[in-house]
Amino acid sequence: MSTDQAGKTTALSGWGRFPVVEARESTFADESELRTILQEMNGGIARGLGRAYGDSALAGHVVSTRLYRRMLSFDGTSGLLHAQSGVSIADLLKVFVPRGWFPPVVPGTKYVTLGGAAAADIHGKNHHADSSFGAHIRGLRLMDGQGNIIDCSANDREDVFNSAVGGMGLAGVILDMTLQMQKVESAWITQHIELLPDLDAVIKAFERNAQTRYSVAWIDCLARGNKTGRSVLITGEHAQPDELPRAAQARPLASPPTRRLAFPFTMPAFMLNRISATLFNSLYFRLNSMKRGRSVVPYEPFFFPLDGIHNWNRAYGPQGFLQYQFVLPRGEEDALRLIIERISTSDSAPFLTVLKLFGPGRKTPLSFPLEGFTLALDFPRQPALFGLLDELDQITAQHGGRVYLCKDARLSAHNFRHMYPEHAAFAARRRVLDPNGTFNSLQSQRLGL
Ligand SMILES: Cc1cc2nc3c(=O)[nH]c(=O)nc-3n(C[C@H](O)[C@H](O)[C@H](O)COP(=O)(O)OP(=O)(O)OC[C@H]3O[C@@H](n4cnc5c(N)ncnc54)[C@H](O)[C@@H]3O)c2cc1C
Missing domain, CATH: 3.30.465.10 (Uridine Diphospho-n-acetylenolpyruvylglucosamine Reductase; domain 3)
Structure with missing residues (x-):
């Protein structure tokens, strides 16, 4: 076994920088190298680029696909x-x-x-x-x-x-x-930005735009009263060449260069509080007010706005952060409102909050999507947060919803079983595919999978 197969030990985390574990990381370049690693591995997990937020790709031993990319x-x-x-x-x-x-x-x-x-x-x-x-x-x-x-x-x-x-x-x-x-036909998107005054309005706007291929809304989860759920809805379609800015029409598939900034330091924890979150959310709302209406934009900022800032996860301070993403079935929009209201009056303030509409889910037992609205919220990791998220789990589970595993670092085994009713069928198939327990992550152990 080579050094890379045997693996080096490093401190690893998901994108949320919590939890952090000492892990042995092996790489492989072909199938036989992978087979050799798996023979030695006793409870480890595959790892890609580590963009799952929590502990899905964490274990004492991880097998990175870094060198397996042809x-x-x-x-x-x-x-x-x-x-x-x-x-x-x-x-x-x-x-x-x-x-x-x-x-x-x-x-x-x-x-x-x-x-x-x-x-x-x-x-x-x-x-x-x-x-x-x-x-x-x-x-x-x-x-x-x-x-x-x-x-x-x-x-x-x-x-x-x-x-x-x-x-x-x-x-x-x-x-x-x-x-x-x-x-x-092009590397551009025709984008439309609309401001919506409250949750009802944004839900109706998603329905109105159901025929538009791409849609996403940013929600100000700190706004209260009649502004609860005020949002910026961004919709888009791949642009046709004749819709592009004149200078881009000669080469419609060329991507304009994008600037990539780096987040220069880890934000001190004391700067991450309700005041800074409220300021951030108000500023975001105002900036988008200026951009509302139709425009044609390169695909990169439309799909990957945060990729423009290298290491933006350092903005959440040394404690890291948790992303909480849940989905509620259609017809449960009152529970969505309840969750947003609960967050707006809590001690934990989310900085970035994104709402999307899902179509029907698939029959894969652990897939997250089911038909309804999904909300994703980024919270700095602070002690009060865990109690709040437990409460939100309860509301989500009671209303037939579920939490997204690749964003999770703290869901309980009890709530997981409730949210993913096909967990037992999955575990049974797993026993056939992996009778010796070669594969395990921190998350699968926590969830009792
Ligand atoms: C800024 C940001 C935005 C995001 N936006 C979205 C979004 O809009 N929608 C969405 O669905 N997700 C989103 N995610 C989550 C991300 O798409 C998923 O977590 C994805 O799984 C990460 O891929 P990865 O290569 O980094 O895998 P990792 O994070 O390394 O691993 C994720 C999971 O995949 C497994 N895995 C990886 N490679 C293999 C393999 N070869 N074989 C078997 N299992 C494997 C791991 O074991 C682990 O369970 C976002 C993440 C970030 C950081």
């Missing part, structure tokens, strides 16, 4: 891409946008791997129109806990496929996949 083939007629799981969305955008192809689903950062995107069955701003990432995977190969390689798809070995997609790395290591890319 694009294997592409069919320029059908748009089918065959690529290894360590390839990132950023890699795809760089290679394929200039050729007129775009990933079918992108999250709020391009720095995620295909393996991480499949394992969390991620969603984008187009879930209501295009479902989640797994719906666009035509087939994948998984290495299970015993080193067997299984070819599977939605039609063939569906049980394995549905455990790998959304399975948070617990079914095995996804080696490679065939992904359906989508055709685009």
Whole structure:
């Protein structure tokens, strides 16, 4: 075994910088190297680019796909891409946008791997129109806990496929996949920004825009009274070449250069309080008031606004932060209001809050999306926060909703079982794929999976 396979020990965390653990990190360049690592591994987990916020990709031993990132083939007629799981969305955008192809689903950062995107069955701003990432995977190969390689798809070995997609790395290591890319005519988006005075108005605006491919709203969760839920709704479509600024029309698939700033230091904890959060939210609302209406913008700032600031997670101070994302089924909008009201009167103030509309979910047991509204909130990690999030779990579970595992670092096993009723079916499939318990994360142990 080489040094990289044996693994070096480093301090690792998810994107929220909490929790931090000492972990052995192995890499592999081919299947036989991975098999050798798995033979030695006794309770570890695959890791992509570490953009899950909490402890999904954390364990005493992690297997990084960093060196397993080759694009294997592409069919320029059908748009089918065959690529290894360590390839990132950023890699795809760089290679394929200039050729007129775009990933079918992108999250709020391009720095995620295909393996991480499949394992969390991620969603984008187009879930209501295009479902989640797994719906666009035509087939994948998984290495299970015993080193067997299984070819599977939605039609063939569906049980394995549905455990790998959304399975948070617990079914095995996804080696490679065939992904359906989508055709685009330009590297630009026609964007529309609308200000909505309260929660009812933004819910209606999402419904009105159901035919628009991309939609997302930022909500001021600190506004109270008749301003509760005031929002900025941003919708968009891939632009046609004749809609672009004149200077861009000659090369519509070229991406204009984007500036990337770096967050210069870790924010001192005392600056993260209700006053700074209120200021931040008011400023955000005002800045967007100036941009409202229709415009044509490059795809990068539309999809990945935070990628423009390198290491922005340092803004939440040395204690790190938690992202809390939940979904509530359609018809449960009163519970959504209740949660927003509870947050607006709590001691914990969220800085960034994002609302999206989901279409129907898929039948993968641990996938997060179900038809309804999903809200994601970033909170600095402070002692009072944990009690508040426990309360929000209760409301979410009582109303048939669930919390997103790839954002989570603290959900209880009890609430998890309530929120994911198919957990037992998943655990049963896992016992077949991984009878020796090769795969475990800090999260799976906490959730009793
Ligand atoms: C700024 C930001 C914005 C985000 N926006 C969104 C969003 O809009 N929508 C959304 O759905 N998510 C979003 N996310 C979450 C992110 O898309 C997921 O956490 C994704 O899983 C991260 O991919 P990764 O490569 O970093 O994987 P990691 O964080 O390293 O791992 C995540 C999970 O995938 C598993 N995994 C990774 N690679 C493999 C593999 N090859 N085989 C098997 N399992 C594997 C890990 O074991 C772990 O359980 C966002 C994250 C950030 C930081």
